[in-house]
Amino acid sequence: MSQTVLLLLLFLLSSLSPLSFSDPDPVLDFCIPDAGRGPIQLTHLPTYPCKNPLNVTSHDFTFSNLKPPSHLSGFAGTAVTPVQFPALHTLGASFARADFEPGAVNPPHYHPRATETALVVEGAVYSGFVDSGGRVYAKVIEKGDVMVFPRGMVHFQMNAGEERASIFASFNGENPGVVKLPVTVFGSGIMEELLEKAFDLSEREVERLKKIFGSK
Amino acid sequence: MSQTVLLLLLFLLSSLSPLSFSDPDPVLDFCIPDAGRGPIQLTHLPTYPCKNPLNVTSHDFTFSNLKPPSHLSGFAGTAVTPVQFPALHTLGASFARADFEPGAVNPPHYHPRATETALVVEGAVYSGFVDSGGRVYAKVIEKGDVMVFPRGMVHFQMNAGEERASIFASFNGENPGVVKLPVTVFGSGIMEELLEKAFDLSEREVERLKKIFGSK
Amino acid sequence: MSQTVLLLLLFLLSSLSPLSFSDPDPVLDFCIPDAGRGPIQLTHLPTYPCKNPLNVTSHDFTFSNLKPPSHLSGFAGTAVTPVQFPALHTLGASFARADFEPGAVNPPHYHPRATETALVVEGAVYSGFVDSGGRVYAKVIEKGDVMVFPRGMVHFQMNAGEERASIFASFNGENPGVVKLPVTVFGSGIMEELLEKAFDLSEREVERLKKIFGSK
């Protein structure tokens, strides 16, 4: 094999195309991206070929690192998608953990690609969402309660109790995505004049918010 | 049969079930809701049985009312979904027209259920969106340009020229939905304390914004 | 209202069924079946129109009855679908709770219409599934671990500890369905000769198993 062909193959190995862009029905039982076979810079995140089922074990299907954060300051959210738990790839599911100190806030955000069912594991949380008609549905939910946030709807949470609170969230998509409103609106670099007009804020207010959220 | 049962049945007549909750592949060529066979209060919007194809004409498939607003003050958006153009029902498509006076703004918003392709019909428009990583993609687009806003991404527009501007937008869904951020965040009734913390605003600022957007 | 009608309504209330037959993308933000507006005989089970959003409250989106069973004998599973939690309807998600006494077993079964992610809430559980090539992936998982069972794959669990164990399971479908293998194979009435040949069991063994599982 000539060196040119070899280089070409090496290049190809480093640039293979994504395994899937979607959350449709799987046509295989599963496909565990194979990190051992090298990262493939497909998207800006690495993707991998499927592991050979002969090398797959029960450990591949178990995720054991969904622990509470050791140092919690305010709010901490941890999403588990195929990046953290490769077995989820092509299965149309992912999950997350959220921990709140008393009074801490999970700011208004939405998931463009999944419905969320949130189980309160500990504590009491003011929790809710806003529908596309601008109606808010919010209340304090407690340990054992489950609240559902329909796909694409803005939702938010705040620890309403005096103890730490935590939530286990499930998503019906492999990569739900998260759009955090404060950063998206004020920290992304949208033209200031537009933000002033859209949110009825002064130039000074918008500048202040850009500084706060632009660095996040 | 008792009168109670009769009332129950009458009630049922006014509350039949929706024709469809989804944007999947059609299994009929088309299904035009039949207003002539009586409004069915299924959802809070009326839905109808399909028209008999023998009564369907070419007029059913044409929408002729996408005119510029006669009195334009600032920004005006007109969406055309099956509510306005019944033939779109089950076909996975809808469209809209937007008109802007110079400097007028279409505030940050997103469509949870469709990708948008926006054609500039007239004028020059500062236009863009923010991805879920907080990166903004915005520029001035002009007559004949098409910009695409991926499903579920926050986008916005402002007339950047000195003449009226207008846009024709197409959606790949029957009911894209629209979530307008100023009203959703500040006008829906989310607890003030949460908003103050999430957006780093004072109590007074949040109260002012609630008044402005709560009445919309 | 006559007692017959009352009983009918009680029956209907206990058997609420989804309006649609599929788990596709929603075209509405949500649709909460409106039990208060009476049963509609669309399927053999009653279906309901969507609640008017003006009558929807935060309570509709919260499920508070996912409690451990008061008297646990062996294994107990509780599924929460739109029948129990109407807000899930059209949202493509449901969930369940399972409780195990030490040594108790959740027999081999599968969900034809959803992938399951199972979080161990308490205890230690021998848990696994078999892929379509006949390979088993099983291990003991503990509090905080999550195991994923791909859609349509046979899976099973047994409390492997000395304390009660419990699991919170999430599904990426509104109505995952459950096919329990012992009852399906031996309790459904498949011709005995076929079962004897397929499972290499004697006539007497099959007869015994039919008695045990046929009554369940």
Place this chain on the structure above:
Amino acid sequence: MSQTVLLLLLFLLSSLSPLSFSDPDPVLDFCIPDAGRGPIQLTHLPTYPCKNPLNVTSHDFTFSNLKPPSHLSGFAGTAVTPVQFPALHTLGASFARADFEPGAVNPPHYHPRATETALVVEGAVYSGFVDSGGRVYAKVIEKGDVMVFPRGMVHFQMNAGEERASIFASFNGENPGVVKLPVTVFGSGIMEELLEKAFDLSEREVERLKKIFGSK
């Protein structure tokens, strides 16, 4: 039953909403439209509520009328969709039988909503399709051969042998639809001038073809 209630029921029967417009994943095991509960003029074809599973038997899942036509003159095609075999409803599948006298033709047509796999049951058939790039793939296929026609591609068949030929066709959709080109183009009433220009035919030729195919 009072006359009011009767009228009310008649109205309901004439206005119930369709069970589904699509071929998505089912959320029930099955749904057999219940003809015994009365035709519901939903679309121009009748639709029905689901049969109560307690009344469903093995006969509902079997179709026994796929016989060769008693008098075959030329070509005869028989489609079996939920109209003929209600159990197919919501299951995403349907099928058909085609019989050909020697030399008989199944004219160019396509199925907008399904891929077809055609098994030759008897005889030898010149069979093929044209892709969207205008390339034809055609050959004579014989008893036991299977040819696949991708969804939406124009295909055609002609008995190439000296005996009767027959085909069993399967579709991956509940209602594939069939668009027959001769009738669609020349028999539907498209403006003659357009047809003359599009197909480079004289006024007289178009008029002759309109007469032939317009009456079919």
Place this chain on the structure above:
Amino acid sequence: MSQTVLLLLLFLLSSLSPLSFSDPDPVLDFCIPDAGRGPIQLTHLPTYPCKNPLNVTSHDFTFSNLKPPSHLSGFAGTAVTPVQFPALHTLGASFARADFEPGAVNPPHYHPRATETALVVEGAVYSGFVDSGGRVYAKVIEKGDVMVFPRGMVHFQMNAGEERASIFASFNGENPGVVKLPVTVFGSGIMEELLEKAFDLSEREVERLKKIFGSK
């Protein structure tokens, strides 16, 4: 770089093809095929990895070349899919422009993979489609009107005015495909005997039509 390689790259640049085979929900915000990172021979056409979002700019999401043809002779159609506008890839949308001289015709054709909404930008166009029951729905539509052609249905257009006419068409699919009936039927090489029988044409007529459409 050798000239051969250069030509190869030029060819590749002109034939960029989608990475996936379907139009499902995206699992990324977007994926812009990255021509700069080299061709990957995945399909017969080259495919590319996604651009790194850090290298993506607002220009990637804007298409500015939808201009009227400089020399219009008869009818000209210009489709814009991911081949021309890579950002459309995975987003389930594409669009086209059509220009007509007076009397010019867009011959009967269909799109197997998308519904079309056609906006008249200029002029008056006789426009319509035929459903799978052979019913035609056609009329003259004018500037500002929108007509919808359901997925997979044969449709056609002719400039009915005395000035140039033009149309902006939107599709709810990344790669709608186009099947042009005159070329497909008469220009693809279907056996002449079959065409004669199917369309009731003489051997001479079919031969003439084959010559006309076979070279296109």
Place this chain on the structure above:
Amino acid sequence: MSQTVLLLLLFLLSSLSPLSFSDPDPVLDFCIPDAGRGPIQLTHLPTYPCKNPLNVTSHDFTFSNLKPPSHLSGFAGTAVTPVQFPALHTLGASFARADFEPGAVNPPHYHPRATETALVVEGAVYSGFVDSGGRVYAKVIEKGDVMVFPRGMVHFQMNAGEERASIFASFNGENPGVVKLPVTVFGSGIMEELLEKAFDLSEREVERLKKIFGSK
């Protein structure tokens, strides 16, 4: 070509795998994996680029090897998926043939990713399925009858006649998968204690069944 490469190709030919993981709508007319263009290690199995349409012929779309087995002993099933018939790739369809000696059994199994329509080509077959409520639907079907098995439901067959029987089965998915219950339950290595409890079998019975089905 060296022998190593030849062996590699032979291996590849026997293990051709689909490019995608799902059964969604195609975005190309078709994509025939091109074995001649070399293996691409995308999954653990090699995948191939699409054949260049210029090299595709009518032979690619025809499968001619669906013959009865020359030596039939008991039951024989032959599935035809893209592995055997590459043209099926991305088209959402596959098929199979089953042959039964008198009394032979196709043991209880299910297809997690497709509905099956089974045509009796010859003989008489006791055939049925069990729904998720544990109800069996079974009967003897004969030549020309078609029975439908909904996706994911356990089904089974036994030759009920005195002659050989055969069935042609169609699936509405590219890779339906098959989960055979005897092997899955008793032959996969599920912990014996769990099986004893779940199926009410003695340790000895489970050990015997493990030996029988574990070697298959």
